[in-house]
Amino acid sequence: MASHRRSSPAGPQGPARITLMSAAAAATAAALTAVPATADPGTGAGRTASHAKLTARVDALYARAERATERYNGAKERTAELRDQVTVLQDRAARAQERVNRLHDRLGAMAAAQYRSGGVDPSLALMLSARPADYLDKAQTLNRLGTAQAGRLNRLVDAERLLQRQRREAAGRLARLEEARRAVARHKHAVERKLGAARQLLAALPARDRAAYTRASRGARDGALPELTELRGLAGRSALAVAAARSAVGAPYVWGASGPRSFDCSGLMQWAYARAGVSLPRTSQSQRYAGRQVPLSQARPGDLVIYRSDASHVGMYVGNGQVVHAPHPGAQVRYDPVGMMPVSGVTRV
Template structure:
């Protein structure tokens, strides 16, 4: 009867050894992962949730401002591109008309038994050939030379317009990519903040809402605040009146009214109602007029917050402003001490 021996184990080498090592590491990682199951993330207090949510909303507002800037640049580039395309079409039509006129002249010369070499080149479908041999123009008569030179200039202008249009198209692609990136960032920050808030109980959410509102002026006291206003000019007074009319409307990032606003959208719309055109973003609105110190603030002044100039409100007097705070919080009156003051300007 044959003896049964245990097969001798050979050490693994080469690809087999690497495969075994990979499987071993994967198994260890899986074991670690399963061991972690059941360890829930520490429960945050309402105050801690508020701190995290405030930070996320502030980061979202920075991204919103970048989104607004990219959107404004994209719209300007699209408008410029449309103008360029119109110019290309117009120049092409002018060029075709000039070529038709020269074609008629060439036909007349042909009937007389000769055709000027410059016309032969011009009527070629290859503009490069024409430009390279433009010296033939000197051999045409004065009138004909002027026509040929004019067409030559039109060809050059058309090439320049097309080149500029190509650059604009490239810029537009880059701006649209940036727009998409900033939109994704904003949405991600807001979703994370909303997920944190969803973990709170109903009483905790009520507590968060009260803390978020802070010392916002109660609706019943608004008439007293408004009655004490002394705006420096009629434009500022109209902007403040518009802001009061926007109270209670929701914050929506990227919105400029009339039914919803983000922070710079509200200030832009308020001054637009007064006939003043403000740029779209907070970091450009701060340069829309002379700077004013905190002690010189007057109703209608724009107040900016955070070191990155990422939030703006309209001053209404008595240390209060009207602003669009963040998603979930409507346009409201609030003390300017709620956020770190970064500067103020008086639009002109």
């Protein structure tokens, strides 16, 4: 999601402390007029230096927002997994409770029959107590159980132990689910804060500089497609994934989106390979290990190209030194040179 503009390298990746409050607006205005001591703001060189400084800060904010977006995507994926696990565990616990109830009902029916015939066997009464497991230990020691009664009680004790274990497991997963939900909200806030700061900086740029930045963010569209001779003869799932990724060129970047009308970087890869019948994990960090690692020099169309040391960006190699990727908010899915930023790995799915 960093700018990935052809005209300039990716910006610095250190911490940004830009807020959306009025004090930050004043700082932004000051930054716009700040130029190197050797540059005259009235000259073309001075204006260019100021523009480069501000756009580099925007690029850095986009890079940090992309990292937060991938953390958001990972938290959402974890939340969905935990929600499914909780549902399964709760269903199992419900079935275990039904079995315990049936066993209790059978013992209750036996007690009722004995009562009608003149009294309830003390051992059976203890079976129906709140803690049958405790009674089982005592009763076996005292030889007070018959074979049939011992079998029923053992089944009841096993069923209750299973029920308690499944309830504890479900409760633990529910606690982790709640933490994952909080993580989603936390990462969402981080993304929105960083994107808000980037939008504020862009709004403070002179109109022609802002227009130039926007043009650079559009990248190659339908009228300027790169020649991709390496796609000739491509077949199989790689061909389907590449075709899907190319069909998305021009679609807007939206953080957290995975198609079909908008995408973030890992969402585009997941969507494109889903069109080829391949299920990829949601985040760029997980996608890095979704296949075999190959050297960049051996990249083939359909390979995933992972960027930055923290694997916070991903694109798809489509041949002739080009990738298709979803760069950052305000940009569209586009073609860029594979070396647009540091490559940390290439994954063949």
